Amino acid sequence: MHSTSAPRRLTGIDAARGVALFGMMSTHVLPLYVPGTTDATWTALLFSGRASGLFAVVAGIGLALLTGGHVPHRDRTLSADRTGIAVRAVVIALIGFVLGGVETNIAIILVHYGVLFLLALPFVGLRLRALAAWAAGWLLVAPVAAYLLRPMVTAVVDPPSVDGNPVFEHFLVPGTLAADLFLTGYYPVLQWLGFLLVGLVIGRLDLSRLRVQLGLLGVGVLAAVGARLLSAQLLGPGGGLAALLATPDGSRYPLEAMLDVGLEAVDQSGSWWWLAVSAPHSGAPLDLVHVAGSAAAVVGLCLLLTRRFPQALLPLSAPGAMTLTLYALHVCVMSWADELVPQPDPLLVLWLQVVAAIAIGILFQRLHSRGPLELLASGAANAARDSRTQVRR
Template structure:
């Protein structure tokens, strides 16, 4: 028999994970997809006015591009984090028992470091809902799922997508308070239910990514399956929502609930207002009408959004996996940026804070400048220095944490 060669492996959420030598090579397509996720989030943070596309192809094209990236980019980011968790804990054969302890130690260290970094970036005052602290919470919530295989993880993703938004709606209906947030995250309630990236929805993306990470991503059959499943889920989530809202009257029911005792006199203006609000969600839907749960708008936190966003994530991943193999040179800068996603993400917030930028600014080509600079700098850095600066530091911290865990099960424990 020919000895089995080590399979390529990504080394961790938001960048390379420190691991025991020898380190398997990275999955370039996963890195490329991660770069697209970060660049999509930049589109939202910098705003429509930052796009030179508006001057080249018109405002409608810029608005369409902005709408395409909003919500889906952060979902893709979480999906790829889950995928990387699976890749760093055994790939197609999940680690279990004692051999899982060192990876868990690394994940715990990463979670703490990301929480601290997210808190620091929040203090800078950039008008950005920083996702890193949420990520730390997602990693902790994902720990019990690490020993599971693809079918179980896919079932968990489906369960969270189906039940999470409905439970969130019921719980939030009984909660006092408003939705105004001064920081990106204010506590456990924000992490689970009321934040910009609530676990009630986002753990569906993480679990789905973990399920995909348990598959053979180098198999053409798997990639075709990912693309087909992605197209089907996107059609089900976004198409199903449109059908229920428009032909089947979901928007009219929202308007009727909002109009209340004012009846038909206020139904028409309330419907117009509800349509305007579809693109203004910030993590979850209002609790003044259960029909809000039928929408699939970005950051609405509904089942339809979760299903559609998982579908779009699968499509992006499948495309990037193929492109990274068939067009290695053109895709290399994207893979380099994706391998340094944490550095790029933190760096753009630092620049925005120092320059006083916001999504309301109207100076065009800022997004293209950010993306172009990131692609050039990350490519040069990777060619000359290897791992990104924040990724290198995070990897060393994770190594230090893992070194505290014995690499073998004690003999007394093995005899029991």
């Protein structure tokens, strides 16, 4: 039996995952538009699209660390790794289908997350240069493919959407479920695979090195800012916004306001200029580059801040080590809170959940334990991995 020791856990990665968790919670609880206006709130400007994208990028980093870090596993060990990842993906997707049955307004990411893990399997054995090429190409080409495929798929799929979160009943309409997961849903995996590939690239770097951490921060900021500036140039002086306002959905919605908050409700068809936007959840190339750059910068910053003092970001890293459990708990709490009459103050609801998540995370860390859902997913994955290794021994 061939085995390698697992890479040392980096609290900076857990802290980045904690940022993603709290950012997503903020967008679920707080308003994204200033009440009575079409102005984006600070919550939307900071976290809309970026928090969930960071979640996916860090997931890719996690897959890279599971498969050897900056020295990827090979042969039998890699094959066993893939088996464990596949089982982990199925467990996460099943949890997502269960949560999909909870009455909530939250767009639950877990089913898409599980599918992304499965799609990443062919890439986890690639070395850094090949991964970087795939990631860059995917960020640029996948949105074009999605733009071309969406009209064709929606024209033949019946019913046209799952009308909410995926649940087990949607297996009765597999075409609709597949369309939602890959193209038309809130987190279309065709484009979002790019985030996982970027995470795999980052995870194949030597993340303990100061030069790498500074590079992630600097390159991430440049990519994020550059994507936004290029989009502004294309939409403004380039004439793209005027063309989009002439499309059916561009004329029906307050498009200029939505560019800061999200285009998930907009039918992005009728003009190639949709590929020039960098709006959250647009899935356009510049949106993907902006979110990936933002995620890389957050990861780099968290690694720098925890470089000498691993506990410096404990309120982020402790809950960040058990996000699956805390995310599921958050969905259930919000399902209950949304039914309260009168509705409680959103800021109070958010802070109570943030404080509770920090307390739970620190408690589990002090107990040297993982969250219940983390134990379920990792236990099933490790059992499958070990059985594969023993069979091949």
